[in-house]
Amino acid sequence: MEQKKLAVTVDDLTVAYNYKPVLWDIDLAIPEGVMMAIVGPNGAGKSTLIKAILGIIDPIAGSVAIYGKPYKKQRKLVGYVPQKGSVDWDFPTTALDVVMMGTYGSLGWIKRPGKKEKKIALEALEKVGMLSFKDRQISQLSGGQQQRVFLARALAQDAAIYFMDEPFQGVDATTEIAIINILKELRKAGKTVIVVHHDLQTVPEYFDWVTFLNVKKIATGPVKEIFNDDNLTKTYGINYKVSVQQ
Amino acid sequence: MNSAQIEIQLIVSLVAIACAIPGTFLVLRKMALISDAISHSILPGVVVGFFITSDLNSPLLILMAALSGVITVVLVEFIQKTKLVKEDTAIGLVFPTLFSIGVILISKYANDIHLDVDAVLVGDLTLVAFDRISINGLDLGPKSLWVIGTILVITVGLLLAFFKELKVSTFDPGLATALGFSPVVLHYGLMSVASITTVGAFDAVGAILVVALMIAPAAIAYLLTDDLKKMLLLSVFFGVISAVLGYWLSHWLNTSISGSITTVLGLVFLLVYLFAPKKGLISVLYRNRQQKIEVSLLTFLLHLNNHTEERERHINHLNEHINWQKVKSKSVVDLALRNNMITIEANIISLTEKGKSFTDKAIDYIITNDDSEIESMKEDFFLFRG
Numbered sequence: 001m002e003q004k005k006l007a008v009t010v011d012d013l014t015v016a017y018n019y020k021p022v023l024w025d026i027d028l029a030i031p032e033g034v035m036m037a038i039v040g041p042n043g044a045g046k047s048t049l050i051k052a053i054l055g056i057i058d059p060i061a062g063s064v065a066i067y068g069k070p071y072k073k074q075r076k077l078v079g080y081v082p083q084k085g086s087v088d089w090d091f092p093t094t095a096l097d098v099v100m101m102g103t104y105g106s107l108g109w110i111k112r113p114g115k116k117e118k119k120i121a122l123e124a125l126e127k128v129g130m131l132s133f134k135d136r137q138i139s140q141l142s143g144g145q146q147q148r149v150f151l152a153r154a155l156a157q158d159a160a161i162y163f164m165d166e167p168f169q170g171v172d173a174t175t176e177i178a179i180i181n182i183l184k185e186l187r188k189a190g191k192t193v194i195v196v197h198h199d200l201q202t203v204p205e206y207f208d209w210v211t212f213l214n215v216k217k218i219a220t221g222p223v224k225e226i227f228n229d230d231n232l233t234k235t236y237g238i239n240y241k242v243s244v245q246q
Numbered sequence: 247m248n249s250a251q252i253e254i255q256l257i258v259s260l261v262a263i264a265c266a267i268p269g270t271f272l273v274l275r276k277m278a279l280i281s282d283a284i285s286h287s288i289l290p291g292v293v294v295g296f297f298i299t300s301d302l303n304s305p306l307l308i309l310m311a312a313l314s315g316v317i318t319v320v321l322v323e324f325i326q327k328t329k330l331v332k333e334d335t336a337i338g339l340v341f342p343t344l345f346s347i348g349v350i351l352i353s354k355y356a357n358d359i360h361l362d363v364d365a366v367l368v369g370d371l372t373l374v375a376f377d378r379i380s381i382n383g384l385d386l387g388p389k390s391l392w393v394i395g396t397i398l399v400i401t402v403g404l405l406l407a408f409f410k411e412l413k414v415s416t417f418d419p420g421l422a423t424a425l426g427f428s429p430v431v432l433h434y435g436l437m438s439v440a441s442i443t444t445v446g447a448f449d450a451v452g453a454i455l456v457v458a459l460m461i462a463p464a465a466i467a468y469l470l471t472d473d474l475k476k477m478l479l480l481s482v483f484f485g486v487i488s489a490v491l492g493y494w495l496s497h498w499l500n501t502s503i504s505g506s507i508t509t510v511l512g513l514v515f516l517l518v519y520l521f522a523p524k525k526g527l528i529s530v531l532y533r534n535r536q537q538k539i540e541v542s543l544l545t546f547l548l549h550l551n552n553h554t555e556e557r558e559r560h561i562n563h564l565n566e567h568i569n570w571q572k573v574k575s576k577s578v579v580d581l582a583l584r585n586n587m588i589t590i591e592a593n594i595i596s597l598t599e600k601g602k603s604f605t606d607k608a609i610d611y612i613i614t615n616d617d618s619e620i621e622s623m624k625e626d627f628f629l630f631r632g
Contacts, residue, residue, distance in 0.1 A: 018329070054424040072426070080424045087418045091274065092472045101414045105425035110407050137472035153421075
């Protein structure tokens with residue numbers, strides 16, 4: 001394997017909810033420029049892993065580094081797409097306004113978004129094909145459109161590493177293709193993309209790197225080398241025969 | 247109007263503005279009940295502050311009261327985090343306890359001072375004009391005006407400085423954390439402002455009215471707009487209007503000012519709840535009914551579009567075949583005729599060009615949810631209004 005810079009390193013990360021570990025002693029080294037799926041059964045701690053890396057949840061042990069430095073010093077390098085269900089879509093705001101939130105990080109405290117930020121947000125909306133919806137109240141968007149708005153918001157963060165929590169959940173095939181095309185463009189531009197993913201069938205097609213997770217890390221590496229029945233069985237606990245279809 | 251009347255109206259208006267701002271965020275964060283809790287549990291803070299300073303006018307009272315407001319929030323969250331009780335139960339446990347500690351402290355040690363529980367709960371606006379500040383004999387106006395004015399200036403300053411942060415942490419706390427805007431800091435900042443506003447307002451208007459002025463204007467504004475800035479402005483507007491109207495209602499009925507203002511707030515909410523153009527009950531019911539008819543219209547047109555054979559297009563067949571118990575088929579046929587979408591010859595219904603293009607566009611819109619095609623249809627059909 002060629003030697004690449006590491007975008008994200010996770011050392012001995014343990015996260016517990018009410019003293020029950022949901023992630024146990026995770027070590028990860030994610031090379032720059034990969035498109036990685038995090039797969040595992042429900043309750044495996046996939047979302048928790050992302051949240052712990054982004055400092056949204058405090059781990060009880062372990063550390064995370066983004067390009068060798070703590071996350072808190074590298075916020076501007078990281079974009080985040082949370083699960084769609086994590087926010088109240090009845091909030092009084094428009095699609096454009098939500099995308100503008102992606103620029104808040106580079107603004108810092110107090111400073112208000114101006115023309116430059118609006119331009120960034122409009123470009124991001126255009127990239128996800130949502131420009132004509134910019135003034136729509138967010139509750140008036142379909143599920144797939146809401147997901148695209150979230151993606152546009154992450155694009156507006158203009159990051160080097162993107163974390164996405166189930167961006168394909170509840171979207172139709174058209175939106176899924178649109179999203180995956182944008183992710184592939186990001187990778188072409190040298191960005192690192194890390195996605196919590198549920199559909200095992202599409203892993204070899206969409207991603208070049210994969211992490212199997214079930215409270216503990218089962219395996220991590222290139223899809224071609226480790227996406228096999230053995231690891232799938234270890235992760236999901238039942239016999240999987242996905243690789244046959246490749 | 248005499249000067250006392252003007253002063254009272256000015257005070258309630260400032261209180262209304264100062265309450266509407268944190269109130270809007272409390273409503274959006276689904277934390278309306280917390281304002282009720284804070285308004286009661288600041289009592290022990292006031293009492294303890296009084297014990298320390300022996301001065302009812304000391305700013306320390308406000309700070310102590312704000313502190314006990316924040317302690318309320320901390321306790322509620324602490325109890326809730328144990329997962330042994332739900333949030334509303336936790337609120338119901340914490341604030342009566344703190345409030346009763348205040349009540350006991352007053353009745354045990356402070357019986358002889360002017361600090362009675364009734365005044366705390368409903369306030370007494372008629373008296374605020376008499377409690378004045380003067381320097382070297384120069385009258386500077388009622389004390390309440392200065393207290394609430396100061397709090398308002400601070401609140402507006404904080405709002406202008408941290409609007410963006412409050413917005414993102416209210417809408418998406420996860421993203422706010424990831425971006426480095428600590429939702430915890432903003433949360434307690436907001437709670438402190440709500441507590442301080444409550445303290446500053448309650449000796450003028452009482453604890454119950456403070457709750458009404460925080461929650462009702464924001465709830466009214468929420469029904470009228472889809473924009474956070476407009477929601478803030480509207481809740482300020484409705485707070486002030488209700489405060490002034492309430493004042494004159496009390497004048498007219500010769501009754502409690504706080505009670506009248508709260509009643510007006512309730513009435514204004516009722517009116518907006520019923521008649522708000524988009525989210526109001528009547529508008530929603532009307533729209534639902536219209537949409538039901540329009541969905542039937544679309545079903546009907548689609549059926550015509552799909553079938554060329556006459557049997558399928560006979561008026562009686564349509565009555566039988568498409569399941570329309572709930573919407574009279576006649577109203578649907580009439581609607582289609584009125585819009586020149588169909589023609590009827592010898593009981594056989596045919597689609598006109600207009601009807602055909604309407605059907606195509608509508609189906610396209612329903613599949614894509616894309617506005618560009620159907621702008622012209624929005625005026626005539628509820629189905630296509632966002």
